[in-house]
Amino acid sequence: VADLSPIPVVLYSVPANTGLDLPVDAVVTLSQHPNIIGIKDSGGDVTKIGLMVHKTSKQDFQVLAGSVGFLLASYAVGAVGGICSLANVLGAQVCQLERLCLTGQWEAAQTLQHRLIEPNTAVTRRFGIPGLKKTMDWFGYYGGPCRAPLQELSPTEEEALRLDFSNNGWL
Numbered sequence: 001v002a003d004l005s006p007i008p009v010v011l012y013s014v015p016a017n018t019g020l021d022l023p024v025d026a027v028v029t030l031s032q033h034p035n036i037i038g039i040k041d042s043g044g045d046v047t048k049i050g051l052m053v054h055k056t057s058k059q060d061f062q063v064l065a066g067s068v069g070f071l072l073a074s075y076a077v078g079a080v081g082g083i084c085s086l087a088n089v090l091g092a093q094v095c096q097l098e099r100l101c102l103t104g105q106w107e108a109a110q111t112l113q114h115r116l117i118e119p120n121t122a123v124t125r126r127f128g129i130p131g132l133k134k135t136m137d138w139f140g141y142y143g144g145p146c147r148a149p150l151q152e153l154s155p156t157e158e159e160a161l162r163l164d165f166s167n168n169g170w171l
Contacts, residue, residue, distance in 0.1 A: 010040055011038070014042040014066065024055065027055075028052070028055045032059060036061070038064060039061075041063065044067065049070075049079055053078035065082035067085075067124060068087070071113065075101035075102070089123065089138075115170075121164070127157060130146050130153050134152075
């Protein structure tokens with residue numbers, strides 16, 4: 001794919017959805033390809049993220065956190081950023097977390113990170129795309145209807161989602 005792609009390729013490891021975890025050795029090998037520029041790792045193993053950063057440090061290769069839930073920890077081990085679904089709803093707050101990490105304001109970053117974990121889990125693992133779409137609507141964006149086979153949230157699920165955001169001061 002990287003040989004034929006007209007644009008640079010970013011690897012994506014999301015073992016929760018695929019059942020496969022892209023091993024560090026494979027990432028290191030692939031990082032040497034001139035058209036593979038990075039990886040979005042959504043596995044949540046911060047030691048793996050740190051090891052990938054370390055083992056690819058001599059290449060022009062970027063390691064990105066795949067979730068806000070471990071964004072601070074990923075910055076701490078050398079990741080250069082994140083591709084995070086929660087940024088669709090709380091984009092300014094995710095950018096603030098990045099600024100705090102990059103400027104070494106670790107205590108403030110930790111406080112913000114803690115407030116983002118529950119809402120992040122809600123729109124990723126707990127309620128997934130239907131939860132993300134619902135919160136986008138709440139925050140004035142267009143989430144839109146779910147496409148099959150996904151279903152809209154039930155009233156009970158919607159209330160639980162609302163609590164995850166309101167308990168952390170976002171609603």
